[in-house]
Amino acid sequence: MRVSVITFPGSNCDRDAQHVFSERGHSARLVWHKDTDLANPDLVILPGGFSYGDYLRCGALTRYSPIVKGVVSFAEKGGMVLGICNGFQILTETGLLPGALMMNKHLQFICRHQYIRVENSDSPFTNGLETGTILDIPIAHKEGNYFIDSEGLKRLKDKGQILFRYCDHTGALADNPNGAIDDIAGIVNTKRNVLGMMPHPERAATDSVISQDGKEIFQAIERFFAANA
């Protein structure tokens, strides 16, 4: 699989993502935000961090970065895009995903392990994972409070676009870390090729860290490519 990880000024999880994909045997390269060529990827990663200093609103200035135009047209043609944390914020600002990420309800930056529940296995990112599977994936954000109006929320539910919800260790929806509406931790677009999620699977996918559960998501992506190659 060819993976392009975009580096914006202020990105800080780009190398982690590149490392995880390289370690899994894929060709993973970093693409600078001023470039316009995505380098013919199978998958684009918009990594976590604080692109453009999070000035104005998280992801708002990034949206007009030269490479993002390419990412949008790649996604519109069906290309797979995974936005993690700041990447999720960027995806909502570009309009590739609906809604917005607001400041955490309790105003605090949270950095901790978090359980999330797989809500839908009909996507390249969750295929083969049973609905209800509980994953321990770290979160680290101050603006992760997902918001969408009631009509938008209904559309997300009707079309099965909610892939992950925050939960406790039993899978109960009783541990929402940031006030996100309907406990939403990750959503896909209607074409199901663009995923935005606040938790960091790339921080739970190497043998040296406590949780390995991020591997489940990367394995799902690999299964999708193996089946569609």
Next chain:
Amino acid sequence: MLKAKIFVELKPSVLDPQGKAVTNTLQGMGFSKVTDTRISKYIEIRFDSNDMELCALETENICKSLLANPNTETYHYELEEL
């Protein structure tokens, strides 16, 4: 020269946790009549032009495309001569 004075506000339906924290502090300080606080953004933009119509159009486009997020925010502005 014209100056746009732009206000970007959270929609009433959107929770403003910063405003809530400020309300709590104000009430704690003894401002007992305070019931709510909403925090907005105020932005000034200067134009090298005196054409009101053109600058209004530009400001409108700037607000729509960058300064306000239509999912969560509304905006309004005034133009003034410098």
